[in-house]
Each structure stands twice: as C-alpha cells, then as structure tokens.
Amino acid sequence: MSIETPLPVLKPADFASDQDVRWCPGCGDYSILAQMKKMLPTLGLPRENIVFISGIGCSSRFPYYMDTYGMHSIHGRAPAVATGLKTCRPDLQVWVITGDGDGLSIGGNHLMHCIRRNMDLNIVLFNNRIYGLTKGQYSPTSPLGKKTKSSPMGSIDNPLHPLSLAIGCEATFVARSIDTNIKHLSATLKRAADHQGTAFVEVYQNCNVFNDGAWEYAKDRKSKAETTLELEHGKPLIFGKDRDKGIRLNGLEPEVVELGKGITEDDLLFHDERSPEPSLAYLLSRMRYEDGFPEPIGVFRSVDAPRYDVQINEQVEQSIKEKGRGDLEALFNSGDTWKVT
Amino acid sequence: MATTTPPKPVANLDEATVRFCGDSGDGMQLAGTQFTNTSALLGNDVATFPDFPAEIRAPRGTKAGVSGFQIHFSSNEIFTPGDTVDALVAMNPAALTTNLADLRDGGILLVNQDAFEKKGLGQAGYETNPIEDGNLDKYMLHSVPMTKLTRLAVEDCGLSQKEADRCRNFFAMGLVFWLYDRSLEPTLRFIDTKFGKRPEVAQANTSALKAGYHYGETVEAISTQYHVAPAKLPPGTYRNIVGNQAIAWGLLAAAKLSDKQLFMGAYPITPATAILEELNKHKNFNVLTFQAEDEIAAMTSTIGAAFAGSMSVTASSGPGIALKGEGLGLAVITELPMVVINVQRGGPSTGLPTKTEQSDLAQALFGRNGECPMPVIAAQSPGDCFDIAIEAWRMAVEYMTPVFVLTDGYIANGSEPWKVPVVSELPKIVIDHPGPLADGETFSPYERDEKLSRPWAIPGTPGLEHRLGGLEKEDISGNVCYDPNNHEHMCNLRAEKVAKIADSIPLQQLDGPESGDLLVLSWGGTYGACATAVHTAQAEGKKVSHCQLRYLNPFPKNFAEILTKFDKVLIPELNLGQLASVIRSTFLIDTIDLNKMQGKPFSVAEIVSKINSIVA
Structure with a gap:
C-alpha cells in the first residue's frame, strides 16, 4: 500500500510551455505537437520525468513548446545527447524529436547506432522530404528528380527510406503515422511510449511552404484508403475504400490482389508485428506508392530485446556485487606500494 | 640466489638511465614497465619514457617497428626520463641503429648477438656487422647470444620455438636486473599473476629471467655491478x-x-x-x-x-x-x-x-x-x-x-x-542542485550567483522544467532570444564568468628568485626538462627562475606582474609558439621561443643550452 499523494491528473494544456509556437501557419508540426500533448497525460507520468531532446531543423524546435525538461541540441546529435541522458537516468522518459535532414543526413550515424543499442528512447522523425529551416533544399528522403533550390535540374540522390533503415538496424519498435491522421498518430505515439526499448516512429509531415503536398496521396480523404494500408497485428493486409484489395506474398515479393475471384483473406499476408525476424517488416517498409503499393501505416514491428540503458547499469551493480563498492583508499594502495619514512 | 662464482665488485651510482629497445613484438614495453616498478619499489625516484611506433606490428626487424622504453632512476629527486642513456639493450640491429645515438660514450651496450645476422643487418641498413667491425668500440659492448641462451633455459618447459623465443625479453630483463642490482621478486610475482593460467609459460619466463640474471653474475666479460640507492622522497606511501x-x-x-x-x-x-x-x-x-x-x-x-x-x-x-x-x-x-x-x-x-x-x-x-x-x-x-x-x-x-x-x-x-594521497584529506566538492519549486513559482535557469554561475537543475525535479539549447539564451529566463543587446550581454557574461575563475585558483608560484635576468615559462609536460635545466642554471649562479603555468585560461591573478620582473622570458614549447603568441598578445611583451616538433620531449641539455645562449 502506498500512502503517497496520487499524481495530479494532467491535461494537454499542462504540457504547453509559455513560448509562442513559431512554425509557419499550416505546418504539419502543429498537429504532431497537439497529439503529443494530448497523449502524454494518458501515460500517468509526472511532467518532470519527461525529457524532449532534439537536433536542428523545424521539427527540432519541438522541445521549446513542451513544458517538460528539454534540450534543443545540435544538428543530428539528439540521439547521442539522449543516450548520455538515458544511460545515467533510466528513470526518465526520453523523447528524441528529429527530421529527415537532421536524423538521416547529418545525424545518420547516431541514429543507426542509437537504434541498434535499443535504449529505451522514443524517436519521432518528422519526414517532410525537404530542408525547411534552410528554405527548401532537397533532403535525404526527397524523391529522385525533385527540383529544389539546390537541385534545379532534379535530385539525383537516391532517397533513403527511414523505416527500411531502422529495420536494417534491427529496431525493436518501428511505426509510421501521418500528421493529419490525428487518432492514428496519437495511438501510434502511445504505442511508442509504452514500448520498452528504442521506438522509432516516422511521421509523414507536410511542409506547406517548401514542399506542399508531398504526402497528399496518403492524406487526401478521397485517395487515402487506396494509397495507405493500416497495419493491425494478426490481421490480413487489406486496403481500399471497399476493403476489397489485399497484399499477397508471391515468393519473396509482395503483390496487390483483389479479393473475391477465388482469392480469400486467407491467401493474404497476415501482419505479425511480433515476429523476431525483421524480414517481413522490412518487406512492408519497401511497399511504396510510386511502385503501385499502398503504404503501410501503424506498427511494423514491436519485439522485446535487452536494453542498453538497463544493461549498462546492471554491469555497475554486478561489479559492485563482485568487488564491493569502490573504495579509493583500497584502490590507491592496491598492487605494489612502498613506504618512505 | 645461489652462485658458485665469487661476487663481483659493486659500484655506487647516484642515478642511471636504461633503455630497452627491440622489435615491437619483443616485449620491450613490458621489460621497461617491470624494471620501472622494481626500481620504484626499491625506493628510487623514477621517470619513464615509453616510445613506440603507430603500427601494432610493423614488418619484423625493420626500423619502423622499433619500440623502446627508457627509465631514469635515481637516489635524488628527478623530473625527466633522462637525456642520454647509460645502458642500452638492443634486441636487434634495427633497434641498435635507431637508438645508438642516445647512448653516452662509454655507456653499456647489451645486444642480442643472435639477431645480428644477414637479414636483420640488411633491414637495419648495416653493410658490415657492427658488433664485429669495431664501430662500437667506444661503448662497453656485451654481445650476448640471448636467443640461444633463452632457448636453452626454457627447453624443459615444453614450448614451441616461437613461444620459447618470446621469453627473450625476460632474459634481457634478468641480465639488466643483475647489472643494476635489482631484486627479481616483483617480476616473479608479476609472472605468477599474469601467466598463472599457463604454468608452462610462467615457468619458461621465470627460467629465462633467472638465466639472464645468472648470466650477469657468472660471465666474466661483465665485470661490475651497479647500485643506485633509494631516493630521499617526502615520507609517505608510494x-x-x-x-x-x-x-x-x-x-x-x-x-x-x-x-x-x-x-x-x-x-x-x-x-x-x-x-x-x-x-x-x-x-x-x-x-x-x-x-x-x-x-x-x-x-x-x-x-x-x-x-x-x-x-x-x-x-x-x-x-x-x-x-x-x-x-x-x-x-x-x-x-x-x-x-x-x-x-x-x-x-x-x-x-x-x-x-x-x-x-x-x-x-x-x-x-x-x-x-x-x-x-x-x-x-x-x-x-x-x-x-x-x-x-x-x-x-x-x-x-x-x-x-x-x-x-x-x-x-x-x-x-x-x-x-x-590520504583520502580523508582530499577536499570535498560540494554541489547544490536546486530543489523542487512550488506551483506558481517560476524557475530561471540562467539566473546567476556571485560567481556568475547558473543553477544546475536536473530532470526529475518538479517545477524546474526548462529547456536548454544551442540558440542564444535570454539572460535569466534562458528563453530563446535574438535581441542584439542580449546577445552581446550574454557573450560578455560567458567571458566574464570564465575570467572570474581566476578568483578561485592559486597564485602563480615561481621556482627561483622573484626577479632576474630570465624567466623560463613552461606549461604541461615540458615541466620536468625545464625545472631540471633551471636548477642547473641556478646552480651556476645565473639569475634564472622557472614558472610552470598550470592555469592557461584564465591566468593566475599575479601572473602579469611576474612577467614584468624579468628582463627576458623564454618559452620552450613542443609546438611552433602557441603559448608564446598568447603571452605576446595578452601582455604586450617580447618572448624568446624555443620550439621543437620532433614528436619527442625536450632534453634537459636543449633547455640548458638555450638558457646559456641568453644568460651568460
């Protein structure tokens, strides 16, 4: 029985800092901020135990707008800052807010290593496929041929696919959502928060100033049922306005099939987010609209694995158990010493 | 140790410098470390200089692969690993050719005779064998078949020839231990700990070590043993x-x-x-x-x-x-x-x-x-x-x-x-993290104390939620701020805070008189060479003092005044004049620079010679 005073019930507004939000009007970031504020009170954590760490870019202003602890660090380094923080303080809930340029370009190395270590961090990557804060250069996720101020003849950089990268690093939790799909986004953030280990969430986010409509196919009310596919654990991969299409495996390749005409749900690929083998999740991450596939949203993968932040502290405990708590006097006098009188 | 030969004469020395050198796979760092620990345990003051190549294993026998370890041990207080070497152990021709220049004339030269064969000599660039052609006559050369003697010593241990040859460094150690009258005990203990899991290797290293020692005792060519008495260091445990x-x-x-x-x-x-x-x-x-x-x-x-x-x-x-x-x-x-x-x-x-x-x-x-x-x-x-x-x-x-x-x-x-150090005498470092704030109170993460230091508020503390970051901070509130005057104010504050550290650091000490003809100004690892050189100059009656800068930013409060008390300032640095340029621009004085860029520390002689060129 605990006699502690119960935690005050927090409201979304309790998570708002006193700073004016300075994203461009209409930016997708507003929606992500709103869903975060809405979701956090459901976790039952005190505000002071939550920390937001970001890098540089539009998305990375995020911590300033949350009345939690936070750090707006330097370009690409948020995962590394968060690593030092979480290693020392596994008791804190730590969020990393990054973007496609911050996380995948200048900070690609940190992201990769952060994911493989599986520290209990929640990484949210706002993917708008453009450098917004520097006013519109192509990013690592911009499609081939994208014409921007730094690629006037079209980008010749083969784009990077964030979830494929995360799954390649054997991320234990991988998910995707869309800035305007607010219920889905909120639920996805909650799943990420609940996951023990590194949770990696890609959010399709619209930059209405420098790359407006980049995700229109996935956001448009009329088309989204055909262009996206909501993943549900244990359920077959079905999509379409009339839920009449599905994904079937043909050898190692996915293919779009129409239900009926001899094809039943049982013929379809069933989603298993708990599969220890990441190959199916990887296959899902490669389903792209431009190749004629609906793009999956939801949780691609959610598995348990040892956590770096837990293990590094366990090693300290183990060392204390084996050698006793560190004693300077004993250390200084260990090995060969001699006395001068 | 039992011996059938009569004891050899022992000569007392104040100090000596020994260098072990050989191929980077020859275990020279280990030999040097053991010799150092033994000498320290004996009560000598010691200073060491390990010198090894960047390659883990450069091609065997080449000059690029030579690894060395120098130990200066003394019955007086010393500050450097020694300029010149009194005894050089060279395990192969490449080691000999790259290290010989540092051996003083008349110094002891111990070489592994077995390594001076055609291939090794060729790799070192020798056309004739230096241990036979008379070119080493000015040294006390002892050419010892270390490989052969080591193999003989360990032949009962069941090692392969390759493993047996790896015991050679222990043979060399044993010989030098005898030469300088050191006990084998610390090294025997080390062998037990290090190789305990492989008793045959432990046994072989022990045998090789003792064989080297006995070789020194018995072979007639090595006529004298040397003794360096313990140093008089301040009392305590060392x-x-x-x-x-x-x-x-x-x-x-x-x-x-x-x-x-x-x-x-x-x-x-x-x-x-x-x-x-x-x-x-x-x-x-x-x-x-x-x-x-x-x-x-x-x-x-x-x-x-x-x-x-x-x-x-x-x-x-x-x-x-x-x-x-x-x-x-x-x-x-x-x-x-x-x-x-x-x-x-x-x-x-x-x-x-x-x-x-x-x-x-x-x-x-x-x-x-x-x-x-x-x-x-x-x-x-x-x-x-x-x-x-x-x-x-x-x-x-x-x-x-x-x-x-x-x-x-x-x-x-x-x-x-x-x-x-006595742990209880070490000064405690007191840290005050601000505690929780009540509702309604505001926390200012950039409010400063008298030292201009801001509070270290840590996550998990209720009411102190705040955001740090790389964008310029507004004074006191810590909010992002682009105001021009605030930026200038913050830049000044950060500079002033660091400058204020001068309030809490010790005043600059001087070794020597408070004024004079020359101030030798050093920082970092050049301390030993500079201190020794200045002591030499002072002993000759020169008006030279030494100032070792520990605090390079900010400088101690009395530092500027010290600089004015000397006619000239000499700054020896292992760079092209970086401190000198700061001193010149900060204090508007002239300096004399002594720079060295050879990847090696200064020798005492280099500093002494510079001092002598400035102060007659």
Missing part, C-alpha cells in the same frame, strides 16, 4: 603511476568527493584510450562508460549525461577534439559542467599518433565557433594528472562550465613514483 591511469583515478576520486555517478563518453583514440580502459576496470565506483559511435557522439552523450546530473567526462586527442568542437560550443552555451581531456599527440590531422606534442593549446583556447570561452588547465607530470582531474571537476561545478584538461602522450604514457 606507488608507481602512469599518467593516463592517474587521470582516471583522479576522475574516480572527483566523483566520490562530489558524491556523483561518473559518466565517460569516449571513442578509442591514441594516446587517450587508456583512460577509458582504466575507468572500465572500476565500474564498482558507479562508473558508466559509453564507447560511442564517434567522437561527436562521445561529446554530445557527455553533454546529455551532464544534463542528467552526473559527473560527465570525455577524453580524446587532437583529431577527436576537432570533431568535438561543435559539441563544445553547445556545452559552453548550455553552461553545463563537464571535463574534456585532450591527451595531445603530434598533428596536424592524424599526424604522429604515438608521439608527443603540445600543439593543441590554440585549439583548446580558440578552436570553436563564436565567442566560446573555456577554462584550460594542463598537467605537468604523470602523477599530477591525478590532481588536475579533481581540480577540473571542481572548476566545472563551481562555475558551471566545461573545462579543458591538457595532458600529452609523454606524461600520459610516462610514469613516476606517486605519493598515495
């Missing part, structure tokens, strides 16, 4: 300590003294890696070591750990520090306490990874974008690395700032007797 080990222990002590968990974020780099490795041995001191994916992550994880409330440290060398530059800027603007150690090596770029230099002073003082002041302090000797670590953490938490500590490869790998 141990031998290596610089990198000392700095790691200093960090452990600082964490204990401030009641903090110790976090080190680091990426392996020569010659700093040993600090990370040493801390890893002591996780039971509540030490978290994070081997990062790169130097940038090493730095930024250190910032994250500082934000978390831990004692946070990173250690690297020049190229790694260059990568940390952006992170250091964040550390400065967020005003979080942490320690950044640079074990300097030869640069630029990859430079000379295993060789020493002092060429990162300018990088430490100025190597960041913007007006980005950081305190910089430098250790002067291996043992001093312990004290400097504690001092760095004290400054960091008292002034809420990252602190740069400079050491160098020379003192990081070198060793000396270290007077074991």
Whole structure:
C-alpha cells in the first residue's frame, strides 16, 4: 500500500510551455505537437520525468513548446545527447524529436547506432522530404528528380527510406503515422511510449511552404484508403475504400490482389508485428506508392530485446556485487606500494 | 640466489638511465614497465619514457617497428626520463641503429648477438656487422647470444620455438636486473599473476629471467655491478603511476568527493584510450562508460549525461577534439559542467599518433565557433594528472562550465613514483542542485550567483522544467532570444564568468628568485626538462627562475606582474609558439621561443643550452 499523494491528473494544456509556437501557419508540426500533448497525460507520468531532446531543423524546435525538461541540441546529435541522458537516468522518459535532414543526413550515424543499442528512447522523425529551416533544399528522403533550390535540374540522390533503415538496424519498435491522421498518430505515439526499448516512429509531415503536398496521396480523404494500408497485428493486409484489395506474398515479393475471384483473406499476408525476424517488416517498409503499393501505416514491428540503458547499469551493480563498492583508499594502495619514512 | 662464482665488485651510482629497445613484438614495453616498478619499489625516484611506433606490428626487424622504453632512476629527486642513456639493450640491429645515438660514450651496450645476422643487418641498413667491425668500440659492448641462451633455459618447459623465443625479453630483463642490482621478486610475482593460467609459460619466463640474471653474475666479460640507492622522497606511501591511469583515478576520486555517478563518453583514440580502459576496470565506483559511435557522439552523450546530473567526462586527442568542437560550443552555451581531456599527440590531422606534442593549446583556447570561452588547465607530470582531474571537476561545478584538461602522450604514457594521497584529506566538492519549486513559482535557469554561475537543475525535479539549447539564451529566463543587446550581454557574461575563475585558483608560484635576468615559462609536460635545466642554471649562479603555468585560461591573478620582473622570458614549447603568441598578445611583451616538433620531449641539455645562449 502506498500512502503517497496520487499524481495530479494532467491535461494537454499542462504540457504547453509559455513560448509562442513559431512554425509557419499550416505546418504539419502543429498537429504532431497537439497529439503529443494530448497523449502524454494518458501515460500517468509526472511532467518532470519527461525529457524532449532534439537536433536542428523545424521539427527540432519541438522541445521549446513542451513544458517538460528539454534540450534543443545540435544538428543530428539528439540521439547521442539522449543516450548520455538515458544511460545515467533510466528513470526518465526520453523523447528524441528529429527530421529527415537532421536524423538521416547529418545525424545518420547516431541514429543507426542509437537504434541498434535499443535504449529505451522514443524517436519521432518528422519526414517532410525537404530542408525547411534552410528554405527548401532537397533532403535525404526527397524523391529522385525533385527540383529544389539546390537541385534545379532534379535530385539525383537516391532517397533513403527511414523505416527500411531502422529495420536494417534491427529496431525493436518501428511505426509510421501521418500528421493529419490525428487518432492514428496519437495511438501510434502511445504505442511508442509504452514500448520498452528504442521506438522509432516516422511521421509523414507536410511542409506547406517548401514542399506542399508531398504526402497528399496518403492524406487526401478521397485517395487515402487506396494509397495507405493500416497495419493491425494478426490481421490480413487489406486496403481500399471497399476493403476489397489485399497484399499477397508471391515468393519473396509482395503483390496487390483483389479479393473475391477465388482469392480469400486467407491467401493474404497476415501482419505479425511480433515476429523476431525483421524480414517481413522490412518487406512492408519497401511497399511504396510510386511502385503501385499502398503504404503501410501503424506498427511494423514491436519485439522485446535487452536494453542498453538497463544493461549498462546492471554491469555497475554486478561489479559492485563482485568487488564491493569502490573504495579509493583500497584502490590507491592496491598492487605494489612502498613506504618512505 | 645461489652462485658458485665469487661476487663481483659493486659500484655506487647516484642515478642511471636504461633503455630497452627491440622489435615491437619483443616485449620491450613490458621489460621497461617491470624494471620501472622494481626500481620504484626499491625506493628510487623514477621517470619513464615509453616510445613506440603507430603500427601494432610493423614488418619484423625493420626500423619502423622499433619500440623502446627508457627509465631514469635515481637516489635524488628527478623530473625527466633522462637525456642520454647509460645502458642500452638492443634486441636487434634495427633497434641498435635507431637508438645508438642516445647512448653516452662509454655507456653499456647489451645486444642480442643472435639477431645480428644477414637479414636483420640488411633491414637495419648495416653493410658490415657492427658488433664485429669495431664501430662500437667506444661503448662497453656485451654481445650476448640471448636467443640461444633463452632457448636453452626454457627447453624443459615444453614450448614451441616461437613461444620459447618470446621469453627473450625476460632474459634481457634478468641480465639488466643483475647489472643494476635489482631484486627479481616483483617480476616473479608479476609472472605468477599474469601467466598463472599457463604454468608452462610462467615457468619458461621465470627460467629465462633467472638465466639472464645468472648470466650477469657468472660471465666474466661483465665485470661490475651497479647500485643506485633509494631516493630521499617526502615520507609517505608510494606507488608507481602512469599518467593516463592517474587521470582516471583522479576522475574516480572527483566523483566520490562530489558524491556523483561518473559518466565517460569516449571513442578509442591514441594516446587517450587508456583512460577509458582504466575507468572500465572500476565500474564498482558507479562508473558508466559509453564507447560511442564517434567522437561527436562521445561529446554530445557527455553533454546529455551532464544534463542528467552526473559527473560527465570525455577524453580524446587532437583529431577527436576537432570533431568535438561543435559539441563544445553547445556545452559552453548550455553552461553545463563537464571535463574534456585532450591527451595531445603530434598533428596536424592524424599526424604522429604515438608521439608527443603540445600543439593543441590554440585549439583548446580558440578552436570553436563564436565567442566560446573555456577554462584550460594542463598537467605537468604523470602523477599530477591525478590532481588536475579533481581540480577540473571542481572548476566545472563551481562555475558551471566545461573545462579543458591538457595532458600529452609523454606524461600520459610516462610514469613516476606517486605519493598515495590520504583520502580523508582530499577536499570535498560540494554541489547544490536546486530543489523542487512550488506551483506558481517560476524557475530561471540562467539566473546567476556571485560567481556568475547558473543553477544546475536536473530532470526529475518538479517545477524546474526548462529547456536548454544551442540558440542564444535570454539572460535569466534562458528563453530563446535574438535581441542584439542580449546577445552581446550574454557573450560578455560567458567571458566574464570564465575570467572570474581566476578568483578561485592559486597564485602563480615561481621556482627561483622573484626577479632576474630570465624567466623560463613552461606549461604541461615540458615541466620536468625545464625545472631540471633551471636548477642547473641556478646552480651556476645565473639569475634564472622557472614558472610552470598550470592555469592557461584564465591566468593566475599575479601572473602579469611576474612577467614584468624579468628582463627576458623564454618559452620552450613542443609546438611552433602557441603559448608564446598568447603571452605576446595578452601582455604586450617580447618572448624568446624555443620550439621543437620532433614528436619527442625536450632534453634537459636543449633547455640548458638555450638558457646559456641568453644568460651568460
């Protein structure tokens, strides 16, 4: 029985800092901020135990707008800052807010290593496929041929696919959502928060100033049922306005099939987010609209694995158990010493 | 030790310098370390200089692969590993040719005769065999068939010939131990601990060591044994300590003294890696070591750990520090306490990874974008690395700032007797984290105390939720602020805060009279050579004093005045004049520079000769 005073019930507004939000009007970031504020009170954590760490870019202003602890660090380094923080303080809930340029370009190395270590961090990557804060250069996720101020003849950089990268690093939790799909986004953030280990969430986010409509196919009310596919654990991969299409495996390749005409749900690929083998999740991450596939949203993968932040502290405990708590006097006098009188 | 031969005469010496050199696979570092520990245990003052190639195993027998270890041991207090060598052990021709120049005329030369065959001589560039052609006549040459004698000594141990040959260094050690009248006991204990799991190897090394010792005792050609009596050091318990080990222990002590968990974020780099490795041995001191994916992550994880409330440290060398530059800027603007150690090596770029230099002073003082002041302090000797670590953490938490500590490869790998401190006498480091705030109260993360230090509020404290970051901070509130006057004010505040550290550091000490003809001004690892050279000059009646700068930013308060009291200022540095240029621009005085860029420390003779050229 605990006699502690119960935690005050927090409201979304309790998570708002006193700073004016300075994203461009209409930016997708507003929606992500709103869903975060809405979701956090459901976790039952005190505000002071939550920390937001970001890098540089539009998305990375995020911590300033949350009345939690936070750090707006330097370009690409948020995962590394968060690593030092979480290693020392596994008791804190730590969020990393990054973007496609911050996380995948200048900070690609940190992201990769952060994911493989599986520290209990929640990484949210706002993917708008453009450098917004520097006013519109192509990013690592911009499609081939994208014409921007730094690629006037079209980008010749083969784009990077964030979830494929995360799954390649054997991320234990991988998910995707869309800035305007607010219920889905909120639920996805909650799943990420609940996951023990590194949770990696890609959010399709619209930059209405420098790359407006980049995700229109996935956001448009009329088309989204055909262009996206909501993943549900244990359920077959079905999509379409009339839920009449599905994904079937043909050898190692996915293919779009129409239900009926001899094809039943049982013929379809069933989603298993708990599969220890990441190959199916990887296959899902490669389903792209431009190749004629609906793009999956939801949780691609959610598995348990040892956590770096837990293990590094366990090693300290183990060392204390084996050698006793560190004693300077004993250390200084260990090995060969001699006395001068 | 039982012997059938009559004892040989023993000559007493005040001091001696021995160098072991051979192929990098010959175990010369181990031989040197054992000789050092034995001499230290005997009560000699010792100073060492390990010198090894950047390649782990350069082609066998080549000059590129020569590894050496020099030990200066004395019955008096000494400060350097010695300019010239009294006894040189050369395990092959390449080692002989690369090291012979440092052996004094008449010095003892012990060579492994078996290695002086056609191939080895060719690799070293010898056309004729130097041990036969008379070119070594000015030395006391002892050509010993070490390979053959070692094989004979270990033949009952059941080792392969390759393994048997690896015992050669113990034979050489045994011989030198006899020559300088040292006990085998510490090395026998070492063999037991190190090779206990392979009794046949332990037995072979023991046999080789004893065989070398007995060889010295019995062979007639070596006629004299030398004895160096214990030094008169201040009373206390002593141990031998290596610089990198000392700095790691200093960090452990600082964490204990401030009641903090110790976090080190680091990426392996020569010659700093040993600090990370040493801390890893002591996780039971509540030490978290994070081997990062790169130097940038090493730095930024250190910032994250500082934000978390831990004692946070990173250690690297020049190229790694260059990568940390952006992170250091964040550390400065967020005003979080942490320690950044640079074990300097030869640069630029990859430079000379295993060789020493002092060429990162300018990088430490100025190597960041913007007006980005950081305190910089430098250790002067291996043992001093312990004290400097504690001092760095004290400054960091008292002034809420990252602190740069400079050491160098020379003192990081070198060793000396270290007077074991009494733990209860070490000063506590008091840290006050602000406590929880009640509802309605506002927290100002950039409000300052009289030291201009801001509060270290750590996550998990209710009511102190705040956001740090790399954008300019508004004074007091810490909010993002682009106001021009605020930016200027904050730049001035950060500079003033670092300058104010001068209030809490000791006044600059002088070795010698307060005024005179010449001030020798040194910093970091050149201390030993400069101190010894100045003592020599003073003994000759010259009006020379020595000033060893420990605090390079800010300078001690009385430093400017000291500079005015001498006609001339000589600044010996292992760079092209980095401190000199700061002294010239800060104090508007002329300086005489003595610079050396050979990856090697100054010899005492080099400083003495410069002093003599200035002061008649």
